[in-house]
Amino acid sequence: MSVPKTLLIVYHSLTGGTHQMAEAVRAGAALEGGCQVRLLHAAQSGPADVLAAQGYVFATPENLAAMSGQLKDFFDRSYYAVLDQVNGRPYASLVCAGSDGSNAARQIARIATGWRLKAVAEPLIVCTHAQTPEAILAPKQIGEQDLARCRALGEALATGLVLGVF
Numbered sequence: 001m002s003v004p005k006t007l008l009i010v011y012h013s014l015t016g017g018t019h020q021m022a023e024a025v026r027a028g029a030a031l032e033g034g035c036q037v038r039l040l041h042a043a044q045s046g047p048a049d050v051l052a053a054q055g056y057v058f059a060t061p062e063n064l065a066a067m068s069g070q071l072k073d074f075f076d077r078s079y080y081a082v083l084d085q086v087n088g089r090p091y092a093s094l095v096c097a098g099s100d101g102s103n104a105a106r107q108i109a110r111i112a113t114g115w116r117l118k119a120v121a122e123p124l125i126v127c128t129h130a131q132t133p134e135a136i137l138a139p140k141q142i143g144e145q146d147l148a149r150c151r152a153l154g155e156a157l158a159t160g161l162v163l164g165v166f
Helices: 017-030 047-052 069-082 102-114 133-137 144-163
Strands: 005-011 035-041 055-061 090-097 124-127
Touching: 005 017, 005 047, 005 069, 005 144, 017 035, 017 055, 017 090, 017 124, 017 144, 035 144, 047 069, 055 069, 055 102, 055 144, 069 102, 090 102, 090 144, 124 144
Parallel strands: 005 035, 005 055, 055 090, 090 124
Antiparallel strands: none
16 A cells, blocks of 8 residues: 655635635645645745655745745745755645736746756636735635636646656
């Protein structure tokens, strides 16, 4: 019997949108029985969590056209402790954006490149179009179509891990 694979989802969310997306990824991944799924807030995640997983999803809101400071802090605390120990492992990213999210996705990709991770999906960016201070700070509600995309990503990642595709 093979050891179950672990998919680690590390997220930060201020207004709930990114958390909803991460939960949807978890729900999709949970459909694959041979994969353990760990959903951890960036502040509670660290190098041991990264090393214990075989695949990753990094999820962030777009803050001032960048990834959130808390997700960046997770990478800062974990980067050197896992360098050269996670080479080739698969990852995907989620961005809950107010405008376009592309810079936040690029920042995650650059860090993942340094870790020599393998992107297995394009960044999944959900744009809320929040542009005023009130809209930016308001609680978010991610639509069912976008949540379905997140669930499908989670299911695909978990299945790929279990089958050894990644």
